[in-house]
Amino acid sequence: ALTRRVTCPDGNTATNAACCVLFPIVADIQANMFDGGACGDGAHAALRLSFHDAIGWSNSNPSFGNGADGSIFIFQNVELNFHANTGIDSAVSNETPFIQALNGSISTADFIQLAAAVSLTNCPGTVRPTFMLGRKDATFPAPDGTVPEPFHTVDTILARMGDAGFSPAEVVALLASHSIAGADNIDPNLVGLPFDSTPSTFDTQFFVETQLRGTTFPGTGGNQGEVEAPLHGEMRLQSDSELARDSRTACLWQANVNNQAHMAQTFQAAFAKMQILGQDPSQLIDCSEVMPIPQPFTGRAMLPAGLTHNDVEQACASTPFPTLPTAPGPVTSVAAIPQS
Ligand code: HEM
Numbered sequence: 001a002l003t004r005r006v007t008c009p010d011g012n013t014a015t016n017a018a019c020c021v022l023f024p025i026v027a028d029i030q031a032n033m034f035d036g037g038a039c040g041d042g043a044h045a046a047l048r049l050s051f052h053d054a055i056g057w058s059n060s061n062p063s064f065g066n067g068a069d070g071s072i073f074i075f076q077n078v079e080l081n082f083h084a085n086t087g088i089d090s091a092v093s094n095e096t097p098f099i100q101a102l103n104g105s106i107s108t109a110d111f112i113q114l115a116a117a118v119s120l121t122n123c124p125g126t127v128r129p130t131f132m133l134g135r136k137d138a139t140f141p142a143p144d145g146t147v148p149e150p151f152h153t154v155d156t157i158l159a160r161m162g163d164a165g166f167s168p169a170e171v172v173a174l175l176a177s178h179s180i181a182g183a184d185n186i187d188p189n190l191v192g193l194p195f196d197s198t199p200s201t202f203d204t205q206f207f208v209e210t211q212l213r214g215t216t217f218p219g220t221g222g223n224q225g226e227v228e229a230p231l232h233g234e235m236r237l238q239s240d241s242e243l244a245r246d247s248r249t250a251c252l253w254q255a256n257v258n259n260q261a262h263m264a265q266t267f268q269a270a271f272a273k274m275q276i277l278g279q280d281p282s283q284l285i286d287c288s289e290v291m292p293i294p295q296p297f298t299g300r301a302m303l304p305a306g307l308t309h310n311d312v313e314q315a316c317a318s319t320p321f322p323t324l325p326t327a328p329g330p331v332t333s334v335a336a337i338p339q340s
Pocket residue numbers: 041044045047048051086087148149150151157161171174175177178180181182183184185186225237239271
C-alpha cells in the first residue's frame with residue numbers, strides 16, 4: 001500500500017508530520033556538533049551521554065531516576081558531581097547551545113537521544129538506528145550509583161544493568177559502543193585513548209582486542225579501572241577485560257568477533273531499548289525515518305600486526321575463538337583520538 005507523505009516546511013518529506021521538526025535539528029547536529037558527519041570525539045561523547053542519562057532507571061526502585069529523561073542535562077548541577085560521570089561535563093557543554101536553541105520544539109530528553117542516534121550513523125558498521133520522539137523531561141535528578149564504573153565487578157555491573165532491564169546478552173550488545181570510544185579521564189596524563197584500534201569504525205575489533213593478552217599500559221600503570229592492553233596506545237578498561245573473561249559473558253563476547261551483522265543488530269535492538277528507558281512507549285512517535293543512512297562498511301576482523309592466536313586468552317569454554325588473519329606489516333601503536 002502507498003503511504004501518503006507530507007512535505008515538511010524545509011522540503012523534506014515524512015510519513016508522520018510530527019517528525020518534520022527533527023530534520024533541521026538533525027542537519028544542525030551533523031554540521032555543527034559532528035564536524036560535518038564524523039565518527040570522532042563529538043560523536044563518541046554524544047553516545048556516552050545518552051547512556052549516562054538513560055541508565056538512571058531501576059525496575060525495583062522508582063526513586064532511582066527516571067531513565068532517558070534529560071536529567072543529566074536538566075539536573076547537571078547534581079548528576080555531574082557523581083564520580084561515574086567524570087568527563088560527561090564536556091558532552092554536556094557540547095550539547096548546551098543546541099538544547100538552548102530548541103525553544104521547546106522537542107524535549108531535552110529527546111535531543112540527547114537524537115544526537116546519540118545520529119552519532120551512530122556516522123560510524124561505518126552500524127545498523128540504521130531507530131528514533132522515537134516524545135520523551136517527557138525529568139522532574140528530579142537520578143541519584144548517585146546508577147552508572148556502572150570500570151572498576152566494578154562483573155557481578156555489580158550485571159546486577160545494576162539487570163535492574164535497569166538488561167540481560168547479560170544485552171549488556172554485551174550495548175558494549176559494542178566501546179568500538180567507537182576511548183577514555184580521557186582514566187590515565188591522568190593522557191586523553192583520547194581508544195578502546196580498540198579503530199575508534200571511528202563500529203567494527204568487531206573491540207571484541208577481538210579485548211580478548212588478547214594484556215601486555216602494556218598507554219601511560220602509567222595503577223590507574224583505577226584500567227588494566228594492561230595488547231597494543232601500545234590502547235586503553236583497556238578493567239570492566240571490559242572482565243566481561244570478556246567471565247563465564248556468564250565470555251561466549252556472548254566472543255560471538256561478536258568477526259560477526260559484524262550479529263554485533264550491529266544486537267546493539268541496535270538493545271540501544272533502542274536503552275533510548276526509551278523510563279518512558280511510556282505508547283506516548284512515543286516512531287520517527288526512525290529521519291535517521292540518516294549509516295556510512296557503508298566492508299571490513300573484517302583481524303589480529304593486530306605482530307600478534308597471533310597464541311595471544312588470545314580463550315575464555316569461552318564451549319566454542320573456539322574464530323580463526324582470524326593477522327594484519328600485515330610491522331607492529332604499530334594505536335593513535336590517540338583527536339580532541340575537538
Ligand atoms: C556497562 C558498563 C560500562 C562501563 C563500566 C563503561 C565505562 C566507560 C569509561 C570508564 C569510559 C571512559 C570515560 C573517560 O575516561 O573519558 C567510557 C567511554 C565511553 N563509553 Fe562506556 N561504559 C559502559 C557502558 C557503555 C554503554 C552501554 C555505552 C553506550 C551505549 C557506552 C558508551 C561509551 C562511549 C561512546 C565512550 C567514549 C566517550 C568519549 O570518547 O568521549 N558505554 N565508558
